[in-house]
Amino acid sequence: MLRNFLFRVVVLASGAMAALAPSGPASAQIAIGETGISFTGNALVASDYLFRGISQTRSRVAYQTNLELNHTSGVYIGAFVSNFAFVGTDARQEIDFLGGYRFSFADFSFDLGGVWYIYPGYTRAPGQFGLNYAEGILKVTREIGQVTLSGLLAGSPNYFGSSGTGIYVEGGVDWRTGFQGIVLGGRLAHQSIERNPRFGTPDYTWWGLTASRDFAIDGVGTITGTVGYYQTSIDRSDCAPLNGRGQDICGARAFGSLTFKF
Numbered sequence: 001m002l003r004n005f006l007f008r009v010v011v012l013a014s015g016a017m018a019a020l021a022p023s024g025p026a027s028a029q030i031a032i033g034e035t036g037i038s039f040t041g042n043a044l045v046a047s048d049y050l051f052r053g054i055s056q057t058r059s060r061v062a063y064q065t066n067l068e069l070n071h072t073s074g075v076y077i078g079a080f081v082s083n084f085a086f087v088g089t090d091a092r093q094e095i096d097f098l099g100g101y102r103f104s105f106a107d108f109s110f111d112l113g114g115v116w117y118i119y120p121g122y123t124r125a126p127g128q129f130g131l132n133y134a135e136g137i138l139k140v141t142r143e144i145g146q147v148t149l150s151g152l153l154a155g156s157p158n159y160f161g162s163s164g165t166g167i168y169v170e171g172g173v174d175w176r177t178g179f180q181g182i183v184l185g186g187r188l189a190h191q192s193i194e195r196n197p198r199f200g201t202p203d204y205t206w207w208g209l210t211a212s213r214d215f216a217i218d219g220v221g222t223i224t225g226t227v228g229y230y231q232t233s234i235d236r237s238d239c240a241p242l243n244g245r246g247q248d249i250c251g252a253r254a255f256g257s258l259t260f261k262f
Contacts (some may be wrong), residue, residue: 018179029070036072041065046257052168052191053206054231054239055249056084056094056255062208076113087242089133091122100137111139117132117160129162129198142223152189164194185210200240201250206232221262228255 046224049062068078113119159166170189239250
């Protein structure tokens with residue numbers, strides 16, 4: 001029973017909503033009086049929910065929202081909500097709670113925080129592992145002219161599905177081309193897992209290429225359109241096998257999304 005469950009599920013999370021989604025201009029900040037606190041948010045519809053190269057909705061449309069409160073000190077808290085589809089579970093939502101501290105030093109921008117991933121509505125059967133887990137994340141960015149370089153390190157002492165220590169490393173580059181407001185992006189990353197059979201895949205590398213553009217609508221807000229291509233190093237046979245066959249959620253795929261920023 002345990003092995004069947006572990007093979008039926010694949011890692012699911014948001015990575016603070018930026019580990020997988022292509023980078024884009026930040027949402028507009030709405031000040032809350034003279035408190036030093038501002039509010040940001042966005043809503044997104046996408047062709048898929050991809051997290052670190054793996055589909056979380058089994059190649060189906062994803063609907064997501066992200067809300068955040070920021071203080072001028074650099075402290076922030078927020079939440080992310082998405083639909084998802086786990087084979088072999090009855091959970092259909094993911095809610096992430098995040099918080100951290102942002103600051104700048106020597107031309108670098110730092111974001112030090114953590115995320116608590118929960119899956120409300122999940123019924124844990126005997127012999128199965130819980131889905132909830134926590135992860136610490138450090139992100140560093142540096143702007144050089146029209147190029148933004150980024151690095152991300154994330155770690156969990158007990159990753160998704162009680163799969164033990166999980167370490168994630170990502171490097172990225174975004175180029176504001178200056179042509180029609182188009183931003184080109186690239187990501188290369190590696191995910192390691194202590195207990196691979198419980199997680200459902202071997203350690204793997206993924207990469208992605210994206211193109212995005214903002215469309216401002218007077219009196220409404222900003223809509224960002226993004227298209228991308230993603231691929232992992234996971235063979236089909238090693239992708240969360242179910243009944244002896246790998247699932248089609250780790251392979252190469254195109255991606256498209258529309259994000260409304262408010």
